[in-house]
Amino acid sequence: MLKVEKYVPTDREQAFLDSVESPKYDRQIINGLAPFLEEKAPEDVLGFYSTDEVGQLKNLKGTERDVESRMPVKMTRYYFEMAKKSVPLQNLVKASPDETRELAGAEDPGFQMDYSPVEGLLHKYEMGLMYVTSTCSAHCRFCYREELIARKEIVRQDGTIAKKGLAQIPEIANYVRAHNKAVAENGGRHPESGREKLREILLSGGDPLVLTNGKIASWLAALAEAGIESIRIGTKEMAFYPDRFDDSFLSMLDEFHKKYADVGLRLMVHFNHPDEFLAKDDDGNYIEEASGILKWNPSAKRAMEGVVSRGWLCVENQSPIIKGINDDSDALRIMQRAMKRMGAENHYFFCGRDIVAHKAFNVPIETAWNILNESQKGLSGVESHARLSITHYKGKTEVSAVTNEPIPGIPGTENGVVIFKILRNAAAAPDRGKVCIVGRNPDAIWFDGYADRVIFDEAGLFDYARVEATTH
Numbered sequence: 001m002l003k004v005e006k007y008v009p010t011d012r013e014q015a016f017l018d019s020v021e022s023p024k025y026d027r028q029i030i031n032g033l034a035p036f037l038e039e040k041a042p043e044d045v046l047g048f049y050s051t052d053e054v055g056q057l058k059n060l061k062g063t064e065r066d067v068e069s070r071m072p073v074k075m076t077r078y079y080f081e082m083a084k085k086s087v088p089l090q091n092l093v094k095a096s097p098d099e100t101r102e103l104a105g106a107e108d109p110g111f112q113m114d115y116s117p118v119e120g121l122l123h124k125y126e127m128g129l130m131y132v133t134s135t136c137s138a139h140c141r142f143c144y145r146e147e148l149i150a151r152k153e154i155v156r157q158d159g160t161i162a163k164k165g166l167a168q169i170p171e172i173a174n175y176v177r178a179h180n181k182a183v184a185e186n187g188g189r190h191p192e193s194g195r196e197k198l199r200e201i202l203l204s205g206g207d208p209l210v211l212t213n214g215k216i217a218s219w220l221a222a223l224a225e226a227g228i229e230s231i232r233i234g235t236k237e238m239a240f241y242p243d244r245f246d247d248s249f250l251s252m253l254d255e256f257h258k259k260y261a262d263v264g265l266r267l268m269v270h271f272n273h274p275d276e277f278l279a280k281d282d283d284g285n286y287i288e289e290a291s292g293i294l295k296w297n298p299s300a301k302r303a304m305e306g307v308v309s310r311g312w313l314c315v316e317n318q319s320p321i322i323k324g325i326n327d328d329s330d331a332l333r334i335m336q337r338a339m340k341r342m343g344a345e346n347h348y349f350f351c352g353r354d355i356v357a358h359k360a361f362n363v364p365i366e367t368a369w370n371i372l373n374e375s376q377k378g379l380s381g382v383e384s385h386a387r388l389s390i391t392h393y394k395g396k397t398e399v400s401a402v403t404n405e406p407i408p409g410i411p412g413t414e415n416g417v418v419i420f421k422i423l424r425n426a427a428a429a430p431d432r433g434k435v436c437i438v439g440r441n442p443d444a445i446w447f448d449g450y451a452d453r454v455i456f457d458e459a460g461l462f463d464y465a466r467v468e469a470t471t472h
């Protein structure tokens with residue numbers, strides 16, 4: 001890769017960066033299993049793992065079933081306080097010996113590294129995704145970025161083996177400019193990859209909100225200056241440490257919007273379960289306001305109101321459906337209704353990916369569809385915008401329908417069918433809207449569970465071979 005010159009901010013950029021305050025936050029993070037295994041955690045936290053669990057996790061230490069080398073363990077005090085009263089939240093942050101019972105899965109789900117033209121950037125669609133950090137305030141056991149967060153070495157398409165690196169401003173700004181220039185000079189398509197303009201970037205990781213306001217601001221400004229039209233920030237911080245959404249952070253966003261009013265900002269929040277934001281009484285029941293509306297935790301409410309009150313900032317929630325955490329249609333119904341009422345959209349629910357040890361977390365595809373479908377019964381149209389998505393190697397795919405009745409005269413449909421539809425795929429999404437119909441398999445947790453029962457496949461989900469990288 002060419003050596004990139006030092007990045008020099010423009011005057012407008014510098015004026016924005018000079019206005020940013022970067023306070024420090026004390027998240028009171030309980031890091032790793034050692035505080036529990038060595039009994040060094042604060043006394044009130046120690047009981048979070050039972051003696052039996054501690055014994056089992058100790059036995060796995062240093063073996064190939066070591067849960068921490070699969071995915072580091074971490075939680076904030078704020079999340080712990082909520083998790084004490086919630087089994088789903090415990091399942092989200094607590095390491096379990098069961099999670100490494102079956103280690104099958106992909107280190108690079110979706111062959112993402114095939115689409116990484118610059119370290120730390122994935123450029124598959126018209127939107128790019130950047131890894132700007134490799135940690136979060138707490139860690140979800142089901143995380144599909146476990147290879148990044150655990151700093152694992154993965155095999156790249158050229159055969160080399162290395163950890164995933166983080167994006168750096170000079171390299172990314174250069175890439176965006178060069179890509180978009182080549183697209184503009186070639187009539188709207190990149191001459192080699194056929195891609196359109198790179199319009200949108202998602203700041204991801206890890207969680208960008210673990211970075212200082214100053215660092216986040218540097219990214220926003222550099223991307224805006226490079227010509228990015230819309231920037232998304234993907235974060236679970238509103239669940240892990242909502243006080244991070246304080247006045248200094250909101251003022252930074254306000255200032256960015258003032259200086260770069262044309263650039264769209266989207267906050268992709270990540271709530272998995274209503275226990276992550278609703279207040280509970282001592283018996284563990286949600287508290288109703290006099291109006292009948294369920295009461296939010298004050299910190300989460302302040303954070304959510306802070307962002308949704310900025311009309312120019314879109315706030316969207318998205319979440320995988322995970323075994324033991326939110327495979328519960330009542331919980332999802334409450335969450336979708338509460339999100340929309342507060343002003344956040346319900347974007348996607350996801351089927352878990354085929355990450356290492358995915359069998360411990362993923363619910364079958366048809367179960368996930370049924371849970372979401374049930375959860376949306378009783379929601380209004382605007383509350384039920386979310387779709388169920390599964391990320392095929394080929395691109396983002398919707399699980400559109402699961403039927404129960406045979407289709408007369410069509411073999412393989414005796415128990416009903418599942419209909420997949422491609423929502424996006426690489427480059428200019430040539431296959432968007434194409435469907436694939438398979439006979440049902442209630443146990444399938446990944447596409448391979450349907451390989452022997454494909455009925456119709458104009459989408460090409462089952463004759464897919466890994467394509468040559470088109471990332472230049």
Ligand code: SF4
Nearest residue numbers: 136139140143206236
């Ligand atoms: S917040 Fe997201 S990136 Fe962080 S551990 Fe959870 S799933 Fe992974």
